[in-house]
Amino acid sequence: MKTPVLFALLLILPAALFGEETLDQRVREIAHQLRCPTCQAMSVKESEAGLATNMKMKIREMLREGKSEKEILAFFVQRYGEWILRSPKKEGINLLLWFSPGILIALAALGLFFRLKGKNAHTHTTDLPPLSAQEKAEINQALKEIEP
Amino acid sequence: MNRKVIALLLGGFSLLLLATFFYGLFYASDPQSIPSALIGKEAKNFTLTTFEGQTIELKQFRGKPVVLNFWASWCVACKAEAHIMEAAHQKYTPRGAVFIGIAFNDKREDSLAFIRRYGKTYLLGPDNEVGDISLNYGITAAPETFFIDEQGIIVHKVLGAVTPEVIRDFLEERLP
Structure with missing residues (x-):
């Protein structure tokens, strides 16, 4: 009885761990592209400010909902303006x-x-x-x- | 190409780069100086459960001017504006205005202590853990106050402590 349970755990656990690690990595990648609104010259990824933490939580939530990186960045640009992006878009002026x-x-x-x-x-x-x-x-x- | 033309272009581009550099350094990196991307746009609807347990929705106040304030008990400027907001609420709510205060990144007990200390009586409630309402309004720091007209459009935003004059200017022309 114990063996199948252990076997199942061995199968599920790494998948769950790696899945979370990938999600963390994606959160960091997106947070790195966003400017921390409460601090100067820092990205959301680097900042531990309350609002930056909120933004990281929001990114994680949106990724879990299946939103793409583009959609998440657009969400923040729509609310904060293009200023929130650390690299300006390669278009127009x-x-x-x-x-x-x-x-x-x-x-x-x-x-x-x-x-x-x-x-x-x-x-x-x-x-x-x-x-x-x-x-x-x-x-x-x-x-x-x-x-x- | 003429050397003078090249020198002129070189000088022009150098000036442009310098101007961009200083703009970025002193203007574009300071959130206080950047106009909100939400001015002129429809205020996003939200549902808030007040500290008193009442559930409200922004859209239920359509047709009335709304002063939407984001605050926190840890914020110094919020203390400075607490009496201003309450006094404005006492004066303008009977005339048809709506005052809503959203506690942002704050502990519930600290928010309640702040409310008691400053005698705040308008619609006050906490944002959720993620800060969905605050993020939807592009909050950069507390306090921030949004002025929403009768059509639900954000017409103005104040970063930092709000003044009685700003509230008066917004409401006097909209209220009977």
Whole structure:
């Protein structure tokens, strides 16, 4: 009698434990994407504040109800605004935020390229003013003095 | 490309990035400065069992202006506004306004002690353990007060202690 019960427990227990672990992991993943509303520069996952705890409980409850990550994030965005997301969505005006560092680096590289190109060109060109007659005479005199 | 144009673009983008950085640092990260996403939207219905055991629903007050306050006994600003809320309730409830206070993240006995201490007599009840009502209203901290018009639309929200002037401005124009 005991053996089948133990066998059943051995089968059920790991499944239950791993199931809960996966749920915990998913709660953490979603909570990491949300900003803690009562603290500054912290995610809901990191925060132990009362409201952050409420939010984690809500995420867990919604996951248990079968809601997707997208639906859960939308739930919070609808109530708190897009501000609640730690990474702004990659759409609309937010695209500027996402791509401006890249654009800035590209422009800086372009600027550097043109600057270096200009410098090199400047080194090779001889756009110095021509020697005056007096300077030429002084050079010739100096050369004569050097030559034996 | 002209070097001057590149320098101009580079300068422009640098300024834009700096502006974004400072906006994020000093404005967008402070919940107190961010307007509620719920202004102009319909107030979400909820059911509340008051501390006195009465069950109420927000929708039953449709047609009346509602002052919905989220509070907690541990919150300092809630103490500052406790008398203001009660005085406003005494003045405006007989004229048709509705005052509801939802205790948020609070122990029941602490809430009851707070109610007794400050003589609060309007509709007061606790949120559930998850904080469903509070989360539905996008609460960031206590106290927060929502002003809901006769059509059930959230017209205004106050973060921190509410003032008598804000309540007066909202109710005087809506009540006979």
